[in-house]
Structure formats: structure tokens, C-alpha cells
Amino acid sequence: MATSFSELIKSPTPTLVDFYADWCGPCRAMKPILEQVKDSVGDNANIIKIDVDKNPKVAAAYQVQSIPTLILFQNGQVKWRQAGVVQAAQLKQIIQRFKS
Numbered sequence: 001m002a003t004s005f006s007e008l009i010k011s012p013t014p015t016l017v018d019f020y021a022d023w024c025g026p027c028r029a030m031k032p033i034l035e036q037v038k039d040s041v042g043d044n045a046n047i048i049k050i051d052v053d054k055n056p057k058v059a060a061a062y063q064v065q066s067i068p069t070l071i072l073f074q075n076g077q078v079k080w081r082q083a084g085v086v087q088a089a090q091l092k093q094i095i096q097r098f099k100s
Contacts, residue, residue: 009073
């Protein structure tokens, strides 16, 4: 099982990363959306959350300038990214496009 951020994003399994902060209202709105997406895609994708206040270097490395920012990684490459709240149906479609 992959344990570090770099191992997860290098996986052939799509990894959706939610860059967020606890104080951000739209970020809090993403939590139930991401739970719904995880329930429907199961093991076809990894979904992780990165707190930009606790991990500023990771956020800076991926030029996260607004939150929430969602980035889909696969095999270490950015396959998709978008800032702002994204609905579950759209996220599921994007993950389906890249699933192994």
C-alpha cells in the first residue's frame, strides 16, 4: 500500500487530491461531495485531502493559488485540475476517463 503523497500520485490508479483549508467554506462543501464520489468509484481511484496551511510546500509545488483546488494525478502526471467546488457527477466522469 502506498504511504506517501509522492507514491500515491505516481500510482497507475487515478489519485484525486483536494487542496483545502479548514477555514474555507467552499472547501467544507467539498467533503460530502468527495465522500459520495469515493462511495461510487471505490478502488478505481484514490481520494486524498491536503491541508494547504499544514503543507504549504506541496501546495506551492503544484501552484495552488485558490482553494479548493482539485488535481487528478496518474502515473505522476497531472491529468486534470480545477479550482472551486466541483459536483460529484463531474468528478465521477473525470475519474472514469482515467481509471485503469
